[in-house]
Amino acid sequence: MIDLGADTDAVRVHVEAMRAGTSTLRERLSTLGTTIRAVDWHGADAEGFCATAESLFTVAGTVLESIDRRSDELLEHADEQDRASSADGEGSAAGGTTGPGGDEAGKVKDPGDAEGTDPADEDIPEDDEALDPENSGQGSIGDCYLLSSLQSLAQRDPDFLRDHVEEVSPGIYEVTMYDENGDPIVYQVESVQENGVRGADGEQSLYGLYERAYKMHLDAQGENINGGFPEDAMETLTGQDADAYDSLSIDELAEQIDRGNLVNADTGGIDDPSHDQIVGNHAYTVSSVDPEAGTVTVTNPWAAGDPNAPKNVTMSYEEYKDTFGRTTVGRTEKPGLFEGAGIGDGIGWF
Numbered sequence: 539m540i541d542l543g544a545d546t547d548a549v550r551v552h553v554e555a556m557r558a559g560t561s562t563l564r565e566r567l568s569t570l571g572t573t574i575r576a577v578d579w580h581g582a583d584a585e586g587f588c589a590t591a592e593s594l595f596t597v598a599g600t601v602l603e604s605i606d607r608r609s610d611e612l613l614e615h616a617d618e619q620d621r622a623s624s625a626d627g628e629g630s631a632a633g634g635t636t637g638p639g640g641d642e643a644g645k646v647k648d649p650g651d652a653e654g655t656d657p658a659d660e661d662i663p664e665d666d667e668a669l670d671p672e673n674s675g676q677g678s679i680g681d682c683y684l685l686s687s688l689q690s691l692a693q694r695d696p697d698f699l700r701d702h703v704e705e706v707s708p709g710i711y712e713v714t715m716y717d718e719n720g721d722p723i724v725y726q727v728e729s730v731q732e733n734g735v736r737g738a739d740g741e742q743s744l745y746g747l748y749e750r751a752y753k754m755h756l757d758a759q760g761e762n763i764n765g766g767f768p769e770d771a772m773e774t775l776t777g778q779d780a781d782a783y784d785s786l787s788i789d790e791l792a793e794q795i796d797r798g799n800l801v802n803a804d805t806g807g808i809d810d811p812s813h814d815q816i817v818g819n820h821a822y823t824v825s826s827v828d829p830e831a832g833t834v835t836v837t838n839p840w841a842a843g844d845p846n847a848p849k850n851v852t853m854s855y856e857e858y859k860d861t862f863g864r865t866t867v868g869r870t871e872k873p874g875l876f877e878g879a880g881i882g883d884g885i886g887w888f
Contacts, residue, residue: 546616553616556609560602567598606872645712646754647726655729655750659742660708664700668737671823672849674745675841678733680764682821683804684752685735685839687771687868688745689823690800693837698776698870703747713751716777725751738841748775768802768821772868776800780868788855791834791865792827800868803836805861813861815851824865825850834858 574591650657667673671689676682691699702714710728717723730746731753737743753763755774772780780800794801801824805811809818816822822836835852842849853861 546619549612549616553609553613556605556612560605560609563598563602567595645724645726646758648728648750648754650728652729654732656732656742658709658711658728658730658747658750661705662711662742662744662747664703664744666696668743669696669699669745671825671837671839672842673738674743674839675736675738676839677731677735679731679735679749681735681749681752681766682839683766683768683802684749684763684771685745686802686804686821686823686837687768687775687800688748689837689839690772690802690868691775691870693823693825694798694800695870699744699748703744711747713747715748715751715755715774718773720777722777723755725754727751727754735839767806768804768866769868772800772802772866776868776870778869778872780866782864782866784864785859786865786867788827788829788832788834791824791855792829794867795824795827798870800866800870802866802868803858803862804864804866806863808863811861813851813853813857815846815848816861817847822851822862832856 574588579587662668669692671692674685674689676685688699704712706712706726710726713725713727714722715725727747727750730742730750734749735743735745749763752771752774756763767782769780769782772778786794791801802821803824804821805816805818806821807819811818816836817838817840820838822838824834825837826835827833832855833852834855835850836858837850838847840847840849
């Protein structure tokens with residue numbers, strides 16, 4: 539029998555096997571859910587069956603999440619043991635990326651004098667007022683997809699934004715984002731984009747630090763920050779999956795807002811939107827939804843003050859559907875068991 543407490547390599551093999559197993563089960567259950575949703579069945583018996591199925595799916599999700607937690611705990615124990623062995627000179631530390639300031643954190647450093655940048659200010663504010671989308675305005679960079687995602691984070695989980703930025707020395711910040719595998723990357727930022735996002739009075743903000751870090755992230759991949767998709771920005775900012783939908787019902791929109799998820803709407807590919815206060819080829823934050831009134835409010839990443847493109851626009855749901863080509867949903871925490879399949883997340887449940 540393998541001693542998992544001592545053989546850290548064996549622990550990691552065991553963890554990979556557990557994760558592969560839960561992944562397979564999720565795929566099987568997702569397929570089952572999709573099949574159930576496709577059945578055209580109505581009436582009391584159908585409602586009873588759906589309620590029973592939802593209850594069983596919830597139980598299955600709880601079991602799989604418990605296995606995930608046990609896997610994470612095993613991996614943490616293995617990392618701790620390797621670090622302890624390394625400190626004693628008896629072994630090598632297993633690779634694990636830590637958060638801002640961590641000795642093992644893989645950092646991407648800002649040269650600080652890159653063309654088109656300004657030095658970052660010291661003590662950039664991060665209070666709720668500074669993070670309020672009303673006090674932020676996009677610059678001349680075409681990154682509305684990023685800024686609308688940051689606005690959504692500020693509205694739903696401002697502590698997430700604050701927790702992922704640390705000023706490690708005057709004017710030098712560490713911004714933690716995530717790679718395509720959901721693993722953290724720390725960007726050491728000491729500048730902001732010259733024509734980038736600014737506060738209401740032209741001051742630097744946390745948005746600008748994220749904007750600079752995101753540009754560094756894209757530069758490393760040979761990509762341009764001008765033009766992109768909200769789902770890519772959300773996944774890089776949060777480390778969690780994001781999903782784009784052609785359309786969602788007003789109740790589904792409200793459900794995502796109530797869950798604290800990030801919700802964006804965009805007019806990508808639409809040059810002349812039907813709503814006269816909405817800009818073409820642009821991304822907005824879905825700030826609030828009122829199913830009873832049948833309205834949706836979106837927030838523009840541009841600064842307030844433009845009468846033809848105001849900061850906030852409230853419209854009927856029918857206008858929303860006619861105006862926006864896509865709705866994107868992201869999250870800061872691991873999604874529920876069936877979120878990707880539309881089960882248990884308020885999207886397409888039966």
